[in-house]
Amino acid sequence: MDSYSSWLNSFLVRFRLSANLFLSQFEPLALLLAPLLTLFIARLLHSLLSVIHEKGLKATVLALFMSSIKLVPGVQSYIDAEKQKVVDKLQSGSKSKREHWRTELPTTGLGVGVIEEMKDVKSNDADWKGKCSGTVYIGGSESEGHFSLINEASSMFAHTNPLHLDVFQSVARFEAEVVAMTADLLGSKEKASGGQVCGNMTSGGTESILLAVKTSRDYMKAKKGITRPEMIIAESAHSAYDKAAQYFNIKLRRVPVNKEFKADVKAIRKQINRKTILIVGSAPGYPHGIIDPIEELGKLADSYGICLHVDLCLGGFVLPFARKLGYPILPFDFTVRGVTSISADVHKYGLAPKGTSVVLYRNHDIRKHQFVAVTEWSGGLYVSPTIAGSRPGGVIAGAWAAMMSLGQQGYLENTRKIMEVSKMIQKGIKEIPELFIIGNPDMTIVAFGSAVLDIFEVNDIMSGKGWHLNALQRPNSIHICVTLQHVPVVDAFLQDLREAVQTVKENPGPISGGLAPIYGAAGKMPDRGMVQDLLVNYMDGTC
Incomplete structure (x- = not known):
């Protein structure tokens, strides 16, 4: 032992001398x-x-190349000027309309006369009846039928706030029953769900998704100790996941869809690592109305012990009834093992007032991570279930009234109508040789493009005819989200679409005031940071 110690000491001395001799040739500062x-x-x-x-x-x-180019004198200012031209084009006319908007309170209040002024302002809105993709899901006129019912229900409870459970017990009951009835549609009473499905109402699909992501993050931190979380989505998944990633400091991995425009399960599997907290499936996806393979995603999530959120914001009040009508709808809800949360909008096909959605969880252990509890506030002990503290009880009451007034038979009949109209539109588009349908739509969203025409020019012509459709990218296309508003106007839509295609075919090129050049350029622009800047500048000048 002594000999080993002596040898080690001798080695360290020789090593130190050699190191000092080598380093002596360098300056101390170096x-x-x-x-x-x-x-x-x-x-x-x-x-x-x-x-x-x-x-x-x-x-x-x-x-890196674009950053270097912008360092050249004059380049940045030129780019900024060109971007401003595009923003001005996107905002075309909106600035002049804002010139007469109020910027301060009137000296003397208008009293009940304010209603007449509101009617006058409202008269300048676009004609949305039957002309908008999605947007208004209730059929008929806003002054009668289901519109009147939910308006009356909402106004009856306009003063209420579910934050005060001890005061507004009626609204607390309405929310609990809306959540329970929605959960029932999505498999909560099936044995495979586990029998503990729970949830809350939110202000819309985005808040429902934000809460599901936040809850998944915190649940996986408690379960696996993940502190640098990542989630994986298909490129067809809603942009609310990008917002959640930014808000909650989660790394977002986006993978391409497969040839059928569905989430590519194999590609998602390759992206999973020890930091992954969540994968996502849509039923259906907003762009093309196509349902992702939820069962396969469920097996994947279950095998890795991670969360799976299913976005049913569009499909929540259609797919359960479409399945009853005999449409070939594959499993998508809590009956699928591995699904941990679901979002479903009541204000879309649930025909409730705007500002109502539901977020659901497989069990209470997961949902507890959604809540925020504060114990050290001088204002008292505080706990809140959703992002908002105070919430409008009126729209919750309106959602309850919508669901109770329609019942299963009402939703079944509505689903029958819109699914049939969707099939009619698909058939009509297939009969236009210049157009093709994106994938095989499973529900009421029909996306279509063209290999021979600029589809955005077609969209501009349709806009000129009063239609408000949605422009898509990757591939360039447009879609219509079918609602009850379209049931009486489906023939007019197809006729206008045929005429628009013919117009572009005979006279290709952008029309005056059209946005086709901007949409086309944005899709091809390799510097996506510049596109992002355009969007931010547009929003900054709009709201």
Whole structure:
């Protein structure tokens, strides 16, 4: 033992002498800066590799190139000027309309006369009856029928706030029953669900998705100790997941859809790692109305012990009834093992007032991570279930009234109508040789493009005819989300679409005031950061 200790001591002495002799040829300042410089370069390389891993080599090189170009004198100012031209084009006319908007309270209140002024302002709204993709889901006129019913129900409880459970017990009951009835539609009473499905009402699909993501993040942190969370979505998944990723500091991995425009399960599996907290499926996806393979995603989530959220914001009040009508709808709800949360909008096909959605969880252990409890506030003990503290009880009451007034038979009949109209539109589009349908729509959203015409020019012509359709990208296309408003006007829509296609075919090129050049350019622009800047500048000048 003594000999080993002596040898080790001798080795350390020789090593120190050799090291000192080698380092003596360098300046002391160089010896001090070398490790700092090495550390700096190492961190720089790590950051670069992280960006390449996240965005890809092509996007990273392009971003670096564009950043370098902008350093050239005059280039940045030129780019900013061109971007402003595009923003002004997108806002065309809106600035002039805002010139007469009020910027301060009237000196003397208008009293009941304000209603007449509101009617006058409202008269300038676009004609939405039967002309909008989605937007208004209730059929008929806003002054009668189901519109009148939910308006009366909402106004009856306009003063209420479910934050005060001890005061407004009626609204608390309405919310609980809306959640329970929605859960029932989505498999809560089936044995496979586990019998503990629970949830809350929210202000819309985006808040429902935000809460589901936040809850999944915190649940997986408690379950697996994940502190740098990641989630994986298909590129067809709603943009609310991007918002959630930014709000809750979650890395977002986006994968392409497969040839059928469904979430690619194999591609998602390749992206899963020890930081993954959540994968997502849509039923259906907003762009093309196609249902992702929820069962396969459920098996994937279950095998890795991660969360699976199913976005049923569009399908929640259609797919359960479409299945009863005999449409070939594959499992999509809590009967699928691995599904941990679901979002479903009541204010879409549930025909409730705007501002009503439901977020559901498989069990209470998961949902508890949605809540925020505050114990150290001088205002008292506080706990809140959703993002908003105070919430409008009127729309909750309106949602309850909508569901109770329609019942299962009402929703079944509505589903029959809109599914039939959707099939009629698909058939009509297939009969137009210049157009093709994107994928095979499962529900009431029909997306279509063209290999021979600029589809955005077609959209501009349709806009000129009063239609409000949605422009899509990857591939360039437009879609219509069928509602009860379209039942009486389906023939007019197809006729206008045939005429629009013929017009573009005979006179290709953008029309005056049309947005086709902007949409087309944005889709082809390789610098996506610039497109993002355009959107932010547009929003900043609009709201």
